[in-house]
């Protein structure tokens with residue numbers, strides 16, 4: 001057995017390990033017996049702080065407004081921010097079948113490690129295998145019930161969490177989030193290529209903080225440089241692109257726990273349409 005074996009055989013590069021199990025390639029875990037999650041969409045970014053959690057919250061809210069049953073699995077275990085965005089701070093309850101997720105004001109189900117901590121500001125300093133174990137538990141031990149779309153807020157980068165989610169959950173597609181800087185776009189490319197190698201379609205790209213609209217003159221200023229979402233999407237064959245402005249009201253509503261109140265004015269419609277298309281294709285393929 002390799003020293004410091006993580007028992008994550010599917011993502012381990014050590015060959016000849018005596019403890020290696022037969023599992024090779026993607027095989028998803030059975031969900032909780034009270035869960036019927038139809039579609040799972042991962043929200044990823046190659047780099048931290050580009051607004052991935054905000055975009056996850058907005059996508060979930062928009063999908064919810066279309067009448068779907070929506071859930072968010074906060075896989076950003078060491079930097080969880082979803083409960084705060086939705087103002088969800090109730091302690092979780094559990095029964096014999098598992099843990100009951102929290103619910104946002106508009107009925108979006110939420111599961112996050114922050115809902116399990118005695119205080120929201122307690123740090124989570126866990127090693128990789130514990131983090132990936134928690135994500136598997138969120139999938140298997142939470143009574144999600146009937147869910148049309150589950151959005152998974154991924155931690156930044158392409159670490160073992162990325163592999164765990166894509167190999168353990170039946171992910172139908174991913175949405176990538178970028179900011180306009182070239183470096184960030186390049187890093188998004190890494191996430192996109194990894195998703196492709198795992199045979200998960202990239203449904204859309206959200207270019208966040210693409211511009212700031214002046215309150216006085218209405219002019220759009222490209223603070224982080226010219227938007228390049230369309231070019232990046234073309235380069236990587238991503239079907240839908242959305243841009244979101246730098247908007248102080250995002251930060252305010254997130255701080256107030258009222259992210260659902262934000263009106264994106266249709267900015268995410270193209271991506272939501274693509275998510276629905278991918279879901280319909282997955283349902284047709286499963287018939």
Ligand SMILES: Nc1ncnc2c1ncn2[C@@H]1O[C@H](COP(=O)(O)OP(=O)(O)OP(=O)(O)O)[C@@H](O)[C@H]1O
Pocket residue numbers: 045047048049050051052053054055076079081155156208209244245246247248249250251254
């Ligand atoms: N377009 C925007 N306009 C204004 N503030 C924003 C915008 N996007 C994100 N923010 C703010 O920036 C901060 C970081 O956003 P967020 O937590 O969504 O990023 P992230 O990519 O999920 O970060 P991490 O990698 O740490 O998980 C938050 O305070 C959020 O409210």
